[in-house]
Amino acid sequence: KNQVEQSPQSLIILEGKNCTLQCNYTVSPFSNLRWYKQDTGRGPVSLTIMTFSENTKSNGRYTATLDADTKQSSLHITASQLSDSASYICVVSEQTGANNLFFGTGTRLTVIP
Amino acid sequence: EPEVTQTPSHQVTQMGQEVILRCVPISNHLYFYWYRQILGQKVEFLVSFYNNEISEKSEIFDDQFSVERPDGSNFTLKIRSTKLEDSAMYFCASSRSDIGPYEQYFGPGTRLTVT
Numbered sequence: 544k545n546q547v548e549q550s551p552q553s554l555i556i557l558e559g560k561n562c563t564l565q566c567n568y569t570v571s572p573f574s575n576l577r578w579y580k581q582d583t584g585r586g587p588v589s590l591t592i593m594t595f596s597e598n599t600k601s602n603g604r605y606t607a608t609l610d611a612d613t614k615q616s617s618l619h620i621t622a623s624q625l626s627d628s629a630s631y632i633c634v635v636s637e638q639t640g641a642n643n644l645f646f647g648t649g650t651r652l653t654v655i656p
Numbered sequence: 657e658p659e660v661t662q663t664p665s666h667q668v669t670q671m672g673q674e675v676i677l678r679c680v681p682i683s684n685h686l687y688f689y690w691y692r693q694i695l696g697q698k699v700e701f702l703v704s705f706y707n708n709e710i711s712e713k714s715e716i717f718d719d720q721f722s723v724e725r726p727d728g729s730n731f732t733l734k735i736r737s738t739k740l741e742d743s744a745m746y747f748c749a750s751s752r753s754d755i756g757p758y759e760q761y762f763g764p765g766t767r768l769t770v771t
Contacts, residue, residue: 574756574757575756575757577757584745584764584765584767585764585765586660586747586749586762586763586764586765587699587747587762588762589759589760589761592757592759593757594756594757632698632699636757644701646698646699646700647698648697648698649698
């Protein structure tokens, strides 16, 4: 069964600290993996998209890693800011087509001053 | 920067009523999508639309749902007879392509509350 699991479910960190969010998936065959940031009451915004051949991708203070062998991904946030408070969603694509996007339930990150 | 817009931001309706949720995708995009997110749950795919017809739909997208692109800019989701369990955030998204790691751009969502 194609599933995407994320951990932790929620996380509270102090402003300026780093954190790492985890994503494990069982989606097969794998096409690509995306990380989205979703502010409360807003639509998801894409942070990174990685294909099978990519094992790391950065977008500013966000760095995603992918291990396609172990089917794990992580999102590392450096020097966190208050505006990083949001849900971070891991989405794995089985193949071309929107019906083949499998969403995780997200990690709720709260950055406190 | 172009963005996907949705109206209304919040819709309250009574059970059994019809609702139409509206979206304006990014102008040069060709693929359009609707997703929903029940409070506290994961985002779920509903339907994708290309070249004026449905290209994919999920099990959730039953006969109560329909989509339409009535003109060159709007993309609508209609729920014919709303149920309590239709209460959710509905997100519209668009993309230029659906091949490979295509980028999807999401709108801000419409919160639908069925009473």
